[in-house]
Structure formats: C-alpha cells, structure tokens
Amino acid sequence: MNTISYHYDAEKITTGILHIGVGNFHRAHQQFYTNAILESEDQKQWGICGVCLLPSDENIVRSLRAQNLEYSLTVCGRNGTDEVYKIGSLRELIWGIEDPEAVINKIADPSIKIITLTITEGGYNLDKETGAFILNDEKIQHDVKNPGTSSTVFGFVAEGLRRRKLNNNGGITILSCDNLQHNGNTAKRAFTAFVEAQDKELAEWMKTHVSFPNSMVDRITPAVSPEDVVRLNQKSGIEDLAPVYCEDFIQWVIEDNFIAGRPAWERAGVEFTDDVTAFENMKLSLLNASHTLLSYPSFLMGYRKVDQAMEDQDVVRFVRNFMDTDITPLVPAPKNTDLEDYKKTLIERFANHSVSDQVSRLCFDGISKFPVYIIPNLITMIKAGIDLTRVAFLTASYRHYLKYKTDDHGHSYEIGEPWLTAEDQKLIDDENTLAFLELSAFKSADLKGSVKFVELYTEFANQIKNKGTGPVLKSIIK
Template sequence: MNIQTYQYDSKNIQAGILHIGVGNFHRAHQQFYINELLKYEKQQHWGICGVCLLPSDEKIVSSLRSQNLMYTLTICGRDGKDEIHTIGSLTELIWGVEDPNAVITKIADSAIKIISLTITEGGYNLDKETNEFNLNDEKIKHDLENPNSPTTVFGFVAQGLRKRKADGNGSITILSCDNLQHNGNTAKRSFTAFIEAQDKDLAEWVKSNVTFPNSMVDRITPATTPEDRIRLNEKSGIDDQAPVYCEDFTQWVIEDQFIAGRPALEKVGVAFTQDVTAFENMKLSLLNASHTLLSYPSFLKGYRKVDEAMQDRAIVKLTRDFMDTDITPYVPAPENTDLEKYKQTLIERFSNHSVSDQVSRLCFDGISKFPVYIMPNLAKMIKDGKDLTRVAFLLASYRHYLKYKVDDKGYSYEVSEPWITEHDQKLISSNDPLDFLELSAFKSVDLKSSEAFTELYTQLVKSIKDKGVTPVLESI
C-alpha cells in the first residue's frame, strides 16, 4: 500500500492554532488540511496544539502520546481505492484534567492566533427553548465562581483570555468547526455570555479583540472500533494506536474574519467567503437532516451500518424524496454549486461501503440534532402547508426508538442521549404520543397546534407500534 507521508520536518513546525476537542472528525478534517498546508515553508507556524478537557479523553491522549502525536488517516474512495496519509500537524497535546494550567498558558501564548473547536452540537450549553446560554448549569456555576480552577471549555477559554489580556499578547480568533447553523454566532453567544457573567472588564476586551467567523465543515468520519484499528493497521503496516478513517469527500468554507491572521488554507482547497449562510444551509438541511431522517428507521429495521441501510430501496426512496420534495424548495444553491449533483453525491457518500459508518453514530444525541437539522425546515413546511408525511414518520420513529428500545428483529439496544432532561424522560415514558411533541428538542415549533402534523404523527406512532417500522416505511 502506497503511504503518503507528510512533506515537512516536524521539528520546524510551531503551533499557531489551539484546538479543543481532538476527536476523529477533527483529525480527519482540520488536521488533514493543516497537514497538507505545512509543506509550504512560510506556513509552518500554523501547526496545531491539541487540547482535551474530558476525563474520558485519557485513552486518546495516551495513545497519541505513545507515538509522538503522529497518526494515520485512511481516506476511503467511493471507487474502492484507499489513500493512507501520515499526519504530523499535531505539535503538542495537553490534557486539561492532568494539567489545567498548561491549557490556560497556551491560550495566552502570543504565538497562538486561533482557538478552534469541535465540542459537538450540544457542547455550547444553549437552552433548547430560548437558545440562551444556560448560566444555571452546575459546572458553569462552578467555573463562574472559581475562575482559577476551570473545568468547562468556557471557564478554560475565559481564564486563558484573561491571562492573554494581562500579558498584552494580542487579539485572537475563536473558530467553531461544529455542525451548527451559524456556528461562529453560536460560539460568540455562548462564550460572551459566560465571560459577561464572570468578568465585565474581560467582556469589554473580547468585544474588540476576539472574532468568531462562521464556518461549514463536511467529511463523514466514523468512530474507529477495535476491529477497525486492526483492519487499518494491516492495510498500512503501521502499528497505530489511534488510526482514523473517513470518506474521500471533504469541504471547508470559512468566513474570512481572522483578527490575528490566518493560515493560507486556500492553497489546499478551503474556500473563504464573506457569508457562509448558503453553504451551511445546504449542508445542514440536506446532509445532516437526511442523516437524522434515515438513522432511526434504519436502526429500527435492524441495520447497524449506513452503507447496508442504503442498499434498502425503501430507505433510499425515503431519503431522496425528503431531499427533493421537503428540503430543496428551502435551499438556495450556493455560488458555483449544482444542487442536483450535490444530492446525488450525498446518496453515493452514504452508500460508500469502504467508509461503512455506524447507524448508532447518526442516532446519537438526537436531542441536540433535531433543533439544528430538522426543526427550522419543519416550521417552514407547516407554515406553507406542505406534505408532512416523511417528517411525521421521522418523529414517530424517534419516539419509538427512545421509548421501546427494541428493533423490528427483536434486538434490544442502549440509547445514548447525553443532553436529555428529566422532563424529556417523562414525556418519552408517557403513553400519550402528543406529550412527546413537547420534547426539549422540538420546542422551537408548536407542533401540537398543527392539526395536519399531529394527525399524521399519531397515526404513524400507532402503526409503528402495531406493525413495526418496516411495513410502515413501505406504505409511505
């Protein structure tokens, strides 16, 4: 197997970016782009210092440290041909649980010009109902009252910025790389709300010294199972404790608002724009919403791999009809984009056997995904009197998935919903299907007031319970 090794001397690389959340997506996406960029000598001050803040990050930290932070990325082609890259752009890895002061010192370091983030859709601590930052969260209250011993991303960043300001180390950009509509605006709302509540002087400094560009990121990156690790290492011939694999498609569009300078990522295929809205609307409404749509019915039918589900004619039809009929009317095509080609490429990407994404990964944390991917377009569909069948089927499937925890084949499963509330649990347990429509994930739309929606949804809830998801999907 031909391995593409990185084209620079890692000893010459300096960190100009501090990235919080060194997960698989970050290592397949941002690290990949920076790794490609570092071959240009004048760009070698843009290496990445990784930061992990959770106790559960211990394994990835120790695995990467054991191999000098280098790892392999296998890019799986839709044509069945794979490329293996060695990635050396991670210059340092700090674990906040082990050394919190090192995180704070690094944020304050004048060489760091960008703090980038992959902290998941739910990580911004916004109330699902009001979209305001939740100052009453116990960990947030701890960090507000104990600025010198932070535990959350907000506490760490605030303390790092406070030190940066005191040391006179200049402005900085905070760049969200999470799948959120206007992710930069979301990051700005969350971080400024926390800092405003903690330190008014620092909040004033942030207004003129920190920018929050919006960005759109895209690359399907499955979790790496122990079996995947063996398979990937056999292919590469490298004993990698932390290999990553991903699809061959990748995209990154960023608003060009970097107050302290930025890497020349346009050299390696990143698009810079003044307004990312059309790109993120297309991606969140078509890719992410379709992933959510197909995830629960596929899981309930017994599929555990996305590419296997995409061999099912009924799943493909559901997905394509959703894209064409329910979503396309609300998605203006961004500049230089053929929407029909984009949708066809999505079907091919979902069907990519060599990526073989887990359906459970798509089902994970629906509470955070529905408000971002599904509800904005659903509100427009209800207002415009559109056919609500497919979205009603999705919500009925999601209720069944959360409530009964047994699929059509009789297999039981665990549900992973880290941001679910006690009130949500009561609504799921209720025998009245309409109670479920008050779930925190749906609060932005008054679903119960739409007779067209509730009628369809209650019928579908009953049909799925009586017959299973398979015949119900066939019927729609």
C-alpha cells in the same frame, strides 16, 4: 495501499494555532487541511499546538507523544480504494491535567493567532431551552471565583486572554469547529458570558481583540476501537498507537473574520465566505435531516448499520424523494454549489461500507435533533402546502420507536433519549395517537393544527402498528 507522506521539515514548523480537544474528527479534518498547506514555504508558522483538558485524554496524549505526535489517517474511498496519509502538523501537545500553566501561557503566547475548538455541543454549557450560559454550574462557579486555577475550557481561555491583554500580545480569533449551527455565535455567547461574570475589563477588551467566525464542518469520522487499530495498522503497514480513519468527502466553510491573520487553508480546499448560513442550511436540511429521516424507519425495519440500510432500494428512494421533493424547493444552493451533485454525493456517503455508522447513533437524542433538523422545514412545508407524506411517516415511526421498543422482527431494544422529560413520557405512553404531537421536540410547530398532517400521521401510526414499518414505507415511495 497508497501511503502519502508529508514533504516538509516538521522540525522547522512553528505553532500559530492552539486547538482544544484533540479527538478523531479534529485529526481527520483540521489537521488534514493544515498538514496540506504546511507544504508551502510561506505557511510554516501555522503548525498546531494541541491541548487536552480531560483526565480521559491521558491515553491519546501518551500514544501521540510516544510517536513524536505523528499519526496515520486512512481516507476510505467510496470506490473501495483507501489512501493513508502521514500527518505531521501537530507540533506540540499539552495535557492540562498534567501542566495547566503551560496551557494558559500558550494561549497568551503572541505567536498563537487562532484558538480552535472541538469540545462538542454540550461543551459550550448553554441551556437547551433558553440558550443562556449556565453560570450556576459548580465547576464554572469555581473558575469564575478562582482565576488562574482553571478546570474548564472557559477558565483556561479567560486566564490566557487576561495574560495576553496584560502583556500586550495582541488579538486572537476563537474558531469553533464543532458541528452545530452558527458555532461561532455559540462560542462567543458562551465565552463572553463567562468572562463578563469574572472580569468586566477583560470582557471589554475582548470586544475589539477577539473574533468568533462561524464555520461549517463535515467529514464522517468513526470512533476507533482496539480492533480498528489492529485492522488499520495491518492494512497500512504502520505501527500506529493512535490511527484515525474517515470518509473521502471533506468540507470546511469559514467566515473570513480573523483578527490576527490565518493560514491559507483555501489552498487545501477550504472555502471562505462572508456568511456561512446558506451552507449550514444546506447541510442541516439535506445531510442531517436525511440522517434523521432514514434512522427510525431503518431501525424498525431491522437495520443496524447505515450502509446496510442503504442497500435497501426502498430506503434509498425514500431518502432521495425527501431530498428532491420536500427539501430542494426550500433550500437555495450556496454560490458555486451544485445541489444535484451534493445530493448524489450524500447518498454515496451514506452507503460507504468503509465508514459505516450505527443506525442507533442516528436515532440517539431525537428530542434534540427534531427541533433543529426537521421542524423548521416542516413548518414551512405546512404553510406552503407541500406534500407532508414523508415527514408524517417519519413522525409516526419516531412514536413507534419510542413507544413500543420492538422492531418489525420482534427484537426489543433500549432507546437513547437523555433529554426526554416526564411530561414527554406521558405523551408517549398515551394511547391517543395525537397526544404524541405535543412532545417537547415539536413545541415550535402546531402540528395538530394541520388537518393534512394529522390525517397522514394518524394513518401511518396505525399502519406501522398493524403491518410493520417496511410494508408501509414501500407503499409511500415513488
């Protein structure tokens, strides 16, 4: 196996970025890009200081510290060829549970020009219905009332910014690297709401001293099990306590709005833009929507791994027809992007055996995924008179998945829907097939008002129940 080591003197790298949330995706994505640009003599100031804030982070902190913060990243090729990279761009690691003052002082340090975040969508503490910051959360209230004794990311960042302001240490960029639409706007809304509740003067300072660019991130990075650690180390020949593996595809598009400077990430393939919207729409409508589209039918057909489902040519044609017929007319390709190549690559990525995802993970939390990935384009499709066959079949499959909890082979399963309400459950239990179309996930669309959608959906719901998902899918593919 080919092992690629970095060729810079890690001891001469200084930290200009503080990253909160040192998980697998960060180590396969941002660290990968940064590791590459540190080879340039004029980029030595852009090493990363990692910050972990949770008690559950103890294992990763201790593992990385035991090996001088270096780790191996196995990039799994779609052609079956893997490459191992030694990553040295993580130069400091602070555990907030152990030393909270060190976190705050580092945020205030004038050498830090960018705070990056991977704290998950839920980490921004926004109400799913209104999008408003949840101020009445117990931990948030504690941090609002007790500056400097922080337990949340908002408390830590606010106190660091306050000291930064007090010491005239200059502005800073907060860059979300989480996989959510307009993540910079989300971060701005959350951090601004917290600071306004705690310190009006600091909130005013932030208006001119903190920028929040939006970014779009993409790289499939599976969780690493203890068995994976053994497997990866055997293949690489490296004794690594914290190895990571990922697919060979990688993308990062960032709005170029950095108030205190930035690394030359473009040298490693990052794309900078004035507006990330077109890239987000492409990813949400093609990658994320296709994941949702294949998830419920594939699961009901008995597939439990995505790459296994993609060995079924009926599933492949179903997904490709959705991309080509339903979505491509609605999604303008971003500048310099070949949409045909992007779609072809997506199919290859879904089929990559080395980074196979669980279909159950794609099925998880459909109540949150449908409103973001499916419904906006479905509304447009209904208005434009576009063929609704595939999305109606998906909706019928989702109902069957939630209602009957048994796949085509008679195997029962548990569903994962943390945001399912009591009213939703009544609609699922209702024997009237149309009741399901009033589910909270669909509330922004008048699905019952579309005669064609209702006709297709009702027919598919009955056919799936009587014939099974596989035969119905076969009947609708081109």
